[in-house]
Amino acid sequence: MNTHAALDTAHVIIDATEYAAIRAVLDTRDLSGTASVIADYETALADWFGTNHAVACSSGTAALHLALLAVNVTSGDEVIVAATAPVMTAMPILAVGATPVFADTATPTSFALDLDDIAAKVTERTRAVIAVPMWGYPADGPDLADACHTWGIPLIEDAAQAHGTIVSGRYAGTRATIGTFSTHNRKLICTGEGGFCLTTNPAIARRLSEMRNIGKRPGESFGATFGLNLKLNAIAAALGLTQLSRLATRLEHRRATLNAVTEHLAGVRGLRPFPIRADGEPNGYAAVFTTPGQAEPVALRLAAAGITSDPMRYGYRPLYHTSALARHAPPTPCRNAEQLAATLLTVPCHEGVDPPI
Numbered sequence: 001m002n003t004h005a006a007l008d009t010a011h012v013i014i015d016a017t018e019y020a021a022i023r024a025v026l027d028t029r030d031l032s033g034t035a036s037v038i039a040d041y042e043t044a045l046a047d048w049f050g051t052n053h054a055v056a057c058s059s060g061t062a063a064l065h066l067a068l069l070a071v072n073v074t075s076g077d078e079v080i081v082a083a084t085a086p087v088m089t090a091m092p093i094l095a096v097g098a099t100p101v102f103a104d105t106a107t108p109t110s111f112a113l114d115l116d117d118i119a120a121k122v123t124e125r126t127r128a129v130i131a132v133p134m135w136g137y138p139a140d141g142p143d144l145a146d147a148c149h150t151w152g153i154p155l156i157e158d159a160a161q162a163h164g165t166i167v168s169g170r171y172a173g174t175r176a177t178i179g180t181f182s183t184h185n186r187k188l189i190c191t192g193e194g195g196f197c198l199t200t201n202p203a204i205a206r207r208l209s210e211m212r213n214i215g216k217r218p219g220e221s222f223g224a225t226f227g228l229n230l231k232l233n234a235i236a237a238a239l240g241l242t243q244l245s246r247l248a249t250r251l252e253h254r255r256a257t258l259n260a261v262t263e264h265l266a267g268v269r270g271l272r273p274f275p276i277r278a279d280g281e282p283n284g285y286a287a288v289f290t291t292p293g294q295a296e297p298v299a300l301r302l303a304a305a306g307i308t309s310d311p312m313r314y315g316y317r318p319l320y321h322t323s324a325l326a327r328h329a330p331p332t333p334c335r336n337a338e339q340l341a342a343t344l345l346t347v348p349c350h351e352g353v354d355p356p357i
């Protein structure tokens with residue numbers, strides 16, 4: 001593998017298609033979040049992911065905020081969230097005045113939630129569960145959606161990093177009540193900043209649309225219901241459309257790179273490829289490894305060789321160690337999540353990586 005240049009975790013592909021798409025939107029003189037290109041982008045997203053509705057918004061964090069509002073999470077409620085999620089997943093829970101309740105993963109080498117731990121933490125105040133397929137690795141299967149259905153609790157899947165990840169024949173984010181995505185610079189669909197929600201439920205789609213546009217309902221004025229301005233702007237939507245049109249090619253390339261990187265590094269100083277569930281396929285957002293001991297010394301060696309590992313970049317630890325969330329720490333630590341975070345390493349496998357593929 002060629003590691004001659006510093007390897008960041010972002011790789012943005014822009015060609016003449018993006019310039020033309022942006023110029024076309026500029027020519028319309030409607031750059032707002034209600035321009036017609038927004039609806040075009042949403043239709044294309046729903047088609048690509050094979051679902052009924054997509055609602056574009058200003059970020060992945062905004063998508064989670066909207067999702068929580070759309071399933072009526074409010075002050076005093078509880079939201080069960082993966083302890084292995086990043087801080088962006090939990091902030092929207094605080095924004096709606098709810099309490100995050102951290103759930104453990106099923107094992108120290110899986111991002112899937114431990115259903116028994118969730119069951120033990122469900123109370124009459126639980127209003128949502130948020131699952132997160134980190135680094136685009138297939139995580140929770142249909143069993144989580146089925147369990148949430150049985151409990152009558154909406155499932156939100158934060159697929160911010162998991163565009164195109166497959167679990168049990170479906171794309172991540174399409175089996176949940178609402179799937180949320182980011183289109184930040186590092187993501188496989190890149191609009192700089194941006195996000196979207198997917199749902200099969202028309203009533204939820206309507207609420208998401210209203211709440212991202214200051215509570216405006218069709219034919220009524222702003223404030224018909226509660227809302228904020230969380231719209232995506234037209235230029236970003238035009239970018240999103242072009243980026244979406246090359247998502248299939250990017251997935252192919254990244255999966256090939258992920259396989260090559262995994263083959264290249266497996267066994268090096270005890271690095272073990274992160275297990276991939278048999279019915280799933282990662283999207284190549286990054287290659288994940290586990291280390292026999294602490295991952296940090298290995299990550300430091302990688303950094304010295306010019307390779308940035310995501311867990312180093314943002315000090316990956318179970319979420320309840322973050323200052324803003326520490327007061328919600330569970331009485332007993334999430335043991336699997338603790339071990340997972342301490343022994344995890346990621347290696348970029350975007351199009352800027354140059355392995356022998």
Ligand SMILES: Cc1ncc(COP(=O)(O)O)c(C=O)c1O
Pocket residue numbers: 059060061062086088089132158159160161181182183184193194195
């Ligand atoms: C898992 C996860 N959730 C949520 C977010 C938030 O997305 P955004 O940065 O677009 O707000 C991110 C961003 O990196 C993420 O990785």
